[in-house]
Amino acid sequence: MSIIAVGSVAFDTITTPSGHADSVLGGAATYFALAASYFAEVRVVAVVGEDFTAEHESVLTKRGVDTRGIEHEKGKTFRWGGQYLENLNEAKTDFTELNVFEKFQPRIPPEYKDSEFLFLANIHPTLQSAVRLELSDVKLTGGDTMNYWIRDTPAELRETLRLVNILLINDNETKMLAKEPSLPRAARKVLTMGPTALVVKHGEYGATIFFREGAFGIGSHPFRAPALPIEEVKDPTGAGDSFAGGFMGYVASQHELNREVIKRALFYGGVMGSFAVERFGTERLQTLTRKEIDARFQVFRELTHLE
């Protein structure tokens, strides 16, 4: 089944303790699409500038990603620069140049309209809502957001949250959104805002999914997936979007949505995040095989599995 991913395509300039990368292809939609492409058909809606070449586009098309929804505008592509020198868990932004992304108005190609799944990457909540409302037939919508929208556009975000089935955010975003320092309580509060399930991403410690009572007919006990202890995190950029891609991609690849599928999806999310950080930019996500992915899934499983 197919997933539409709506979000940013960007060129990132990244410095980490392992090195430096200049203007490499990135953006939430890119990481998500590449990660999800190993599981399902992925269709991207984004905007790029004149500096986005056929070669850049081929990074996506080589993985079978449908790029007909990427609009080419006059000007430059969104550019971001950041560093993780002091803390691999949090980027320090050096610069943000929105460029063509500033006026991004997602347009869904007619050929995309039969998609069953939708992922709203981290963009303005009003745009997220508009896309979701336009795609009235999607079966399941995943979404992301960030501190900026939580703080500055709370009303718009509330609207979006009513339209999202599974929200994927991190610990701090969850607590900030719920104005509640206890994570389980914050999660419960977020689940009253619309989403049926909330995936809280813990970075190097994995992720927890919380369910609304009776969600997907599977009860309300949370579930946790670990993250792999990785010796050298070369570049954490895109780990969360890759997680979302693995999670949503696996969900979209299954015929049924039950607790076991969602649990496995959470593990696959961790798997794709773990690959993403092994190289700078999207490099590692471009050349994986499903065999490598499933081998790592087994490693993740063994990591916490009691007989």
Add this chain to the structure above:
Amino acid sequence: MSIIAVGSVAFDTITTPSGHADSVLGGAATYFALAASYFAEVRVVAVVGEDFTAEHESVLTKRGVDTRGIEHEKGKTFRWGGQYLENLNEAKTDFTELNVFEKFQPRIPPEYKDSEFLFLANIHPTLQSAVRLELSDVKLTGGDTMNYWIRDTPAELRETLRLVNILLINDNETKMLAKEPSLPRAARKVLTMGPTALVVKHGEYGATIFFREGAFGIGSHPFRAPALPIEEVKDPTGAGDSFAGGFMGYVASQHELNREVIKRALFYGGVMGSFAVERFGTERLQTLTRKEIDARFQVFRELTHLE
């Protein structure tokens, strides 16, 4: 089988977002002993002052803990005050009064000398080494330490680490001890210092055990146990020591030390930590039943278990 626990008995004054407790029984040896008492016979070596009454002692003896190794000295018991108002994961110390603990010289009663297991709670590494050398027949030694000893007594700590089989510390202590920001690399480095296994406690995210190559004949893949998302952490004091008590207690209750036992021990560590934080001080650890403990073990297992 029996475990000797050597460490502090204290009176703690604690403030958390859930309330306040004044001069309640605490200390690493106390939390460890109570948690381990549900699995194995526990014998404590500690020092207390004249303010430590028969009623205080009965908290331990009611759980079957052997207190013959608790020395009663003139003066006051070790007192600590701290608060967790801003951060439940890290205490802000209000005061530390070492009192009789300042001159603590652990003395092992002859009746303790047939113990198979030893836990060296967080005390001066020179005292830890002396105890371990005196108890030459113990089968397995677990140990804890803290930033203070890592920074100020590195040579003494190196000596202790050669005598410890399983070291149980947190993420920051591991990175600090190894002078290495990557946790898996830091863990590998710590394992060259003596311990056969290293348990890294991640607080609300569980714990990971790293093994030296070929440790216990079980290979060297790490293993992770989750922590339960707890709605209201009333008082985090003693969570790490309770974790150690559950871990070591379960290990001591088994006839064999294999990978499966160690994995289960890591889960039981998390279980005992999760009970400890539900009430102020040691209250929750005083009245548990093995049935409650095993029920929560199942909850922990379900939390990450894939079919």
